[in-house]
Amino acid sequence: MTGHHLEIGRRQLLGLAAAGGVAALLPAGGNAAPVRTNARIVILGAGAAGAAMANRLAARLDGASITIVDGRREHWYQPGFTLIAAGLKPAGYSVSTTGQWLPRPVRLIQEYAAAIDPVAQRVTTESGEALDYDYLILATGLSLDWAAIQGFDMNMVGQSGLGAVYAGPQQAEATWRAMDAFTRKGGAALFCRPATEMKCAGAPLKYTFITDDRARSHGTRADSQFVYASNNDALFSVPVVNEKVKLLYRDRGVDVRWNHVLKAVDPAARQAVFDTPEGERSLDYDFINVIPPQRAPAVVREAGLSWADKWVDQGWIEVDQATLRHLRFPNVFGIGDINGVPKGKTAASVKWQVPVVEDHLVAELQGRQGTASYNGYTSCPLITRIGRAMLVEFDYENNLVPSFPGVIAPLEELWVSWLMKEIALKPTYNAMLRGRA
Amino acid sequence: MKELTVATLIAVFEEILGRVTFWALVALAAVITVLFLMTLIRERGLLSRSFLRSQMWFPLGAVAMVWFVMRVTNSRLADIGGPIDWFMLLGLGIWGGVGAVMWAYVIGGAIRRRTV
Numbered sequence: 248m249t250g251h252h253l254e255i256g257r258r259q260l261l262g263l264a265a266a267g268g269v270a271a272l273l274p275a276g277g278n279a280a281p282v283r284t285n286a287r288i289v290i291l292g293a294g295a296a297g298a299a300m301a302n303r304l305a306a307r308l309d310g311a312s313i314t315i316v317d318g319r320r321e322h323w324y325q326p327g328f329t330l331i332a333a334g335l336k337p338a339g340y341s342v343s344t345t346g347q348w349l350p351r352p353v354r355l356i357q358e359y360a361a362a363i364d365p366v367a368q369r370v371t372t373e374s375g376e377a378l379d380y381d382y383l384i385l386a387t388g389l390s391l392d393w394a395a396i397q398g399f400d401m402n403m404v405g406q407s408g409l410g411a412v413y414a415g416p417q418q419a420e421a422t423w424r425a426m427d428a429f430t431r432k433g434g435a436a437l438f439c440r441p442a443t444e445m446k447c448a449g450a451p452l453k454y455t456f457i458t459d460d461r462a463r464s465h466g467t468r469a470d471s472q473f474v475y476a477s478n479n480d481a482l483f484s485v486p487v488v489n490e491k492v493k494l495l496y497r498d499r500g501v502d503v504r505w506n507h508v509l510k511a512v513d514p515a516a517r518q519a520v521f522d523t524p525e526g527e528r529s530l531d532y533d534f535i536n537v538i539p540p541q542r543a544p545a546v547v548r549e550a551g552l553s554w555a556d557k558w559v560d561q562g563w564i565e566v567d568q569a570t571l572r573h574l575r576f577p578n579v580f581g582i583g584d585i586n587g588v589p590k591g592k593t594a595a596s597v598k599w600q601v602p603v604v605e606d607h608l609v610a611e612l613q614g615r616q617g618t619a620s621y622n623g624y625t626s627c628p629l630i631t632r633i634g635r636a637m638l639v640e641f642d643y644e645n646n647l648v649p650s651f652p653g654v655i656a657p658l659e660e661l662w663v664s665w666l667m668k669e670i671a672l673k674p675t676y677n678a679m680l681r682g683r684a
Numbered sequence: 685m686k687e688l689t690v691a692t693l694i695a696v697f698e699e700i701l702g703r704v705t706f707w708a709l710v711a712l713a714a715v716i717t718v719l720f721l722m723t724l725i726r727e728r729g730l731l732s733r734s735f736l737r738s739q740m741w742f743p744l745g746a747v748a749m750v751w752f753v754m755r756v757t758n759s760r761l762a763d764i765g766g767p768i769d770w771f772m773l774l775g776l777g778i779w780g781g782v783g784a785v786m787w788a789y790v791i792g793g794a795i796r797r798r799t800v
Contacts (some may be wrong), residue, residue, distance in 0.1 A: 251689075335758055355736050424747050452715065459697060558759075633758055633762075634758065634759045634762070634763030635765055636758055654768055655768055656768075659765060659766045660765050661765045661766050661768060661769055662759060662763040662765055662772070663760065663768050663769055663772050665757075665763065666757055666759070666772075669757055669758060670696070670756075671696050674696040674698070675692060675696065678691070678692050678695050683691060683692070684689070684692050
């Protein structure tokens with residue numbers, strides 16, 4: 248008897264599992280029939296933006312030749328770097344391979360682009376292969392200009408109190424070792440951000456909060472000094488968030504220095520030099536998280552695609568901020584960090600930008616006009632201590648645009664927002680890479 | 685978040701618990717539901733006295749569930765902030781509690797059957 252009953256249970260279970268499995272394979276939105284085209288599309292960069300775009304185009308187009316160019320074999324889940332540097336995840340948490348995210352019909356060229364000629368509509372790779380395109384999608388990400396910080400040595404990250412969370416998963420883990428050693432002893436902690444545009448402008452703020460939390464749990468906070476050196480006169484570009492973070496920093500005892508731009512570090516003397524309106528200023532530290540200036544990769548800057556009158560030292564590309572289409576070369580689009588738009592150097596922005604570029608590109612292939620528009624949406628789960636975060640979401644106009652209005656308050660330190668950052672973000676990101684979210 | 689689909693939710697839970705653990709837990713939840721219904725059918729209704737006794741397991745299930753979630757997410761009870769956090773905690777507690785009661789009732793049913 249019992250065996251019979253269990254048999255029924257097992258069958259029902261299998262049915263349930265199968266239903267769940269099918270649901271997991273379904274695309275996020277309802278898809279129309281594929282569009283027939285023989286367009287040659289080249290995507291530069293196979294990071295979050297490039298991989299997501301390749302998957303969505305492969306699903307939408309039939310017959311297109313899609314080539315994606317990226318020399319890095321590893322794919323990095325960059326929103327995970329903060330968790331690695333907080334000692335909550337190992338370096339491997341952020342590492343996968345570029346190839347595993349790309350759909351079969353897409354050709355991956357595992358080398359970097361050496362030149363882009365938007366007039367001749369040609370990309371040349373490092374090995375000299377010429378790729379002629381009808382449409383070019385720039386998803387190169389950005390370059391971290393470590394050489395701009397005098398005295399900084401990447402090999403020293405993790406030693407002598409030197410941290411560099413942005414440099415990569417290994418360096419984020421090395422930064423954790425330095426931060427852990429510091430918080431066990433106490434002393435002077437120094438945080439800063441560059442004067443250029445940067446990816447995830449909330450990250451330096453988060454890391455200050457996390458280090459503060461670690462020092463408190465080790466009982467060394469009372470004997471430590473925390474300094475946040477801001478590049479201008481604000482902590483965050485959205486005024487209401489800026490005020491909130493100022494209040495929290497006051498509450499946690501973080502001393503803020505305004506208009507300080509990091510110029511040099513001396514790891515032996517544990518001293519950092521800043522450019523300020525009053526001239527150079529030196530600050531001593533026991534632990535520092537260095538974030539260098541950020542710019543468009545050289546291959547993009549040399550291609551004549553950048554704004555001529557904005558961000559001239561950084562080279563972000565000249566795109567329409569709503570359609571993300573290049574203003575001088577209409578068959579060129581940008582997604583992610585490379586775009587010269589006022590906001591949006593985050594993975595959350597990529598998630599919202601990809602469907603916009605997809606809409607305009609596919610519409611053009613169908614001989615009509617695209618209608619989708621990007622409003623500058625970006626999101627920052629601003630960790631305020633391990634176990635709490637503020638889920639800050641905003642647009643070009645600095646409006647707060649909460650995903651769960653009335654349920655998850657954006658300026659409140661919540662456990663639920665922490666849960667989202669720690670456990671829900673990576674799967675959502677992975678779903679985006681596969682073109683499913 | 686732009687869109688929250690069933691597929692995304694499943695992916696989220698697979699990520700939290702690992703694919704095998706997640707589907708094993710789904711299977712376990714389905715098994716207990718089926719067994720609970722089977723007990724109801726076999727005994728032709730709910731035996732109120734046994735059910736009351738089973739409910740004594742509710743607090744244990746609630747605490748176990750909250751403890752489990754705190755453990756896998758680097759959280760502490762002190763992290764509970766606004767009202768939504770309390771609702772979340774309450775929801776988790778009820779989930780764990782109801783599960784424990786169902787298990788207790790099913791196991792009780794099996795014992796009753798053996799002793800009759």
